[in-house]
Amino acid sequence: MKYLRLISIVCFSLLLVNGQTQTPKSHPCLILTKESAAKISSSIDNLPLLKKSFLKIKKTADNALSSKLDVPIPKDEGGGYTHERHKLNYSQMYACGIAYQITKDEKYAKFVKSMLLRYAEMIPNLGIHPASKSSSPGKLFWQSLNDCVWVVNSIQAYDCVYEWLDRKDRETIEKNVFIPMSDFFIVQTAKTFNLIHNHGTWTVTAVGMTGLVIGNDELVEKALKGSNLDSKGGYLAQINELFSPDGYYTEGPYYHRYALMPFILFAEALTHNKPELNIFAYKDSVLQKSANALFQLTYTDGRIIPFNDAIKDKNFLADEFVVAADFAYSFKGNRELLAIAAEQNSVSVDENGLRVAEALSKNQEQPFKWRSVEFTDGGDGKKGGIGILRSGERNDQLCMAFKYTSHGLSHGHYDKLTFSLFDNGVEVLQDYGSARFLNVEPKSGGRYLPENKSFALQTVAHNALVVDEKTDFNGKEEISSANHSDRYFFDCSNPQKQIVSAKENNAYVGVKMHRTIAMITLPNIEKPILIDILRANSETKHQYDLPFYFLGQFITTSFDFKNNTSQRKPLGRLNGYQHLWLEASGTTKQTQGKFTWLLNNRFYTITTAASDSTIFLFAQIGANDQNFNLKNDPCFIVRQKGSDNYTFISVIEPHGEYNGKDEITIGSDSIVKEIKNIASDGEKTIGEIILTSGQTVTICISNDNSDIKVKHSYKVNDKNYQWVGPYSIETIDNK
């Protein structure tokens, strides 16, 4: 080995300055180890998926070798040249590191060395990135988050070639690249370093992995326990606080998959270097639970359920999901994840990926099942949660995701008791997600757009109750973060009658909300229906707005409306309302209002209980949007003015088919004939849904006691309603 020749010359003083030296360890030691690299090398030819995955990395490495090295002075924001180039550079180094370990061809190691030495020339002279507008600016990138990702990748590359490098180059690289970057993270971005947040996780992972590779235990300790070593920040506190006991990640699914990657990578590295920590078992194996949970937080098309800031293009084929699937399979052997891995058509080139590839080569996969499931939120699992109800197989699954979590940190939305609906392969009642075009430079450099705050995270941008045109907690993050919704009950034990219920008492001062959503499969009715009951309870009068962000084409309504056909104005002035064009408004003389739309060749109808004081609004996103940053999606709003206590009872129903190819239209009519609000008060809500088929569905909810054993009995209009437990759903055929 080269470094042996130089060992006597070099005084490795820096490590002594920054931490203690360690017993010389074997490299690589992070994700790959000497042993796993050898195992992969020897078995790769017999494992097609592993080989394919490696060849993809090797292709990146080979492309790197044949292209000109460029380490430009940082200048551009997201999407710009220097931004993309530094991203490319870490990918190339990472790929060459892996390629070197698997093939032992020195040309790959040389590349890593050359590039790291180039960075070693530049980094000591870098200040804060010139295009930075972030609260946590980076050096190589406009935000330090990207710098952390850069380190997480390049430290792995360095680890892979460590033993090949001579001591002098190691010293140069550590002194001028990795130590300054760690210093930068610990000192200059100290707030982020100690943050309980995905950004914090990437930071401690970068620093912790650096510490493990260069043998600086102080860095590792700070990564684990925070820069003050007080355990208020750092990796362990992050695990404690960010993950609920069942693995839900508090920022929501989009950042879940993003944060989970460094959590897993650092855990792997710790396992190889500090097995005594037994990090995989930490908090009852919560990382493994979280990796499994991640896949249950997708719809059957593989896209994540986009609560909070989310970019909807993200699906389970992305690299982060490959890491998660391989880790989760490797740890507990869940064979359904092998089916995901097969669909990903890729594995990590590490020991986890090796296990997955071996299992797939023996055809051990089982079809992945998307299940009805509840996840709690909060480190202790006591800060609300998410309830997901599903019906149907993958090719046509109705999926309702109901959110009653805590705020979700800086990427949280003010969307208490919102829900999303998916069906027939697509989103039907959407969560807008975030207003952002990731890495698209002309769109604010790919950052969150101003409309993310002014619209996307506001309550009215969601399928959630808005009181007096205001936003939950008046849009104050610190107050919202100090509160959370409460689960009331969740029951998916009967696939024909699944139901979830939650309460929110703090979002609006003086208004309590209680929402219950049931997914009910009826005899002889093709698709399940949803019953959505939202009770608002106050001692004073309010305006209650309940939006439904339907996707698709308006078909018809049961009520007349005035369409503002020759002039459009915004629906309101503040809190997101300024971004909605008021298209039309209507009222009805019937006891319910009905709206039907068409999406992806299927009809959907919302039927909602109404009175002559109910106003139906149609709106379109896009007002006060100078730079066309928002998507012009439509919205149907049920408005109840001047109400103290009011209960919205709605049925959402997929039905029929529009087949333009074969020119067949069937079932374009809703089957809901009437919705009756029998009673709704502090004790109970009783609703009746009368269908054109002659069936009546009676739903009873106990509003004051969710104990499953308590008996309820009420007499309303001379009729007795009796049930046991928090709810009952009964269907009678009157024919």
Added chain:
Amino acid sequence: MKYLRLISIVCFSLLLVNGQTQTPKSHPCLILTKESAAKISSSIDNLPLLKKSFLKIKKTADNALSSKLDVPIPKDEGGGYTHERHKLNYSQMYACGIAYQITKDEKYAKFVKSMLLRYAEMIPNLGIHPASKSSSPGKLFWQSLNDCVWVVNSIQAYDCVYEWLDRKDRETIEKNVFIPMSDFFIVQTAKTFNLIHNHGTWTVTAVGMTGLVIGNDELVEKALKGSNLDSKGGYLAQINELFSPDGYYTEGPYYHRYALMPFILFAEALTHNKPELNIFAYKDSVLQKSANALFQLTYTDGRIIPFNDAIKDKNFLADEFVVAADFAYSFKGNRELLAIAAEQNSVSVDENGLRVAEALSKNQEQPFKWRSVEFTDGGDGKKGGIGILRSGERNDQLCMAFKYTSHGLSHGHYDKLTFSLFDNGVEVLQDYGSARFLNVEPKSGGRYLPENKSFALQTVAHNALVVDEKTDFNGKEEISSANHSDRYFFDCSNPQKQIVSAKENNAYVGVKMHRTIAMITLPNIEKPILIDILRANSETKHQYDLPFYFLGQFITTSFDFKNNTSQRKPLGRLNGYQHLWLEASGTTKQTQGKFTWLLNNRFYTITTAASDSTIFLFAQIGANDQNFNLKNDPCFIVRQKGSDNYTFISVIEPHGEYNGKDEITIGSDSIVKEIKNIASDGEKTIGEIILTSGQTVTICISNDNSDIKVKHSYKVNDKNYQWVGPYSIETIDNK
């Protein structure tokens, strides 16, 4: 056979009244024949696709047998119960007819008999359909067109069971079903019967097939030559006038596939019964050419290019396309159509389908190639045409379809010199198609919506020049129909430099238009660019509007604009402008304006030559649309006010990638640096496109002579431009 027992009793007088008797012929005689049915029966087990196709029909037949017969009194419009039921009934009869012929199981024949006898009870008592609002009302349906389709199907069913029926039932059925229906078509809908139009074709096919089956030659003659036997109407005149010599159907692709079905079916029936007509060879085999042309009039996703009234869901998997593919293959053996048939996963259960299934069972298919091609319009091929330029393989093909046809009959749009652009599997610059929700009852009974006339067919609804906010020919169909655009040249001989050019001199009095569109593949540039040159020429001043109906999300512009962020009003009052919300308007101080949008993860930029008098408008479809009948799609309009002669020079450029899954964005910037209008007058147009890569594309068009041998030489600004033929495209690398 049953009928032998009754033969002596029945006097088959009706046929004598309505036409001459014929030598008794063998049945079935229309599409299936005794021989082909026997061939199919004997070979079906060895031909998987034929078997599958038959089993699908048999399933319909079996379902029919196990369900309750219902022949309701006609009442509902499109999408309603009686409408859909009568459609179901003819499908069931048709299926049972085929099932009987292939299996010889009498239960199927019995079903056809029972149902036809039910119709025989009802039809003589029917007047005009009560919900009819059509100019050509039907009896069973709201428009007679559906009645014709009913007959075309049920006469085939009758033909299939003819020999099984006894003479008395035959008499009852013919007297009370088919003869009254034919009478109705010939007498009460005489105008339609003699129409040169797809509706006419369905009508004569219904009557002609009836004549062939019941042996009434008068019906056949009228079907062929019109009700007055003067050859001004009828099947042969329709072939003469509706199809151009190369097979383009004048109503455009959407009605092409619809009309072609009866054309083919009647041709098959005539071939079996009147071989002396040699109908397949008629007009130089134009029906076969037309069936082939139909597939070239689709994009690579299988959808038809939606010029004129078109419903965009229609793709080549639909039944009409199965009939066309099988016919076209059967006739000329084009093996590429076998690939289409394989994708359709279905064949006609007739001799054509048998041949296709046989060929597929021998793996004779070749990949279907979508080609650059020009189709002429008009019976003589001299009424303009359509020029389609394509580049790239199926998975990512850039396709530009330029329309310079005649009006296209009653479903024609006022869209002279419009074009559509497809790329990357989707429509990029759209043709709106028709405003219609086929068979969706709440949407005007599934008929064309009022907005079809007030918006969809107006000029401003297209990517076509609008003069003074008016519509071509002031929207007068009779004037538009008396005129047509003229092809100027079309050249796809060099795949790197494809070009098409056409002129329109009559759409606006006093304004001549000349549009040329080139698809150019440049060295080292991933995707081809389009150059679009539209020269308007007048002696008086006008406002010229050139809309581009882009699909996707606005990204950025090179110019500043004022966004009407707090109030939206319609762009105009008439001619479709009343349906466009004016979103924003801008101007530029540069010599070009640039607009970039994002669609399906690819960027697109239109760069257009501009001056300080150019106004850029952004608009959205949907104003003055009381019932939300229109899709709220966006539009970019380049407006030139107060101009007599003006030449729009634009470059349309697909570029880069937005990858939300992998979080990579590349190539989001346009490569067009500058567009120069060097010269544009009666003799020539010379434009230069300067690219950021250092390349310059010079395009020269001779405006007064399209002869390919003529030399052109002009000196402009001390530079010589010389070329031979109607155009030249040269690329110089200035680096």
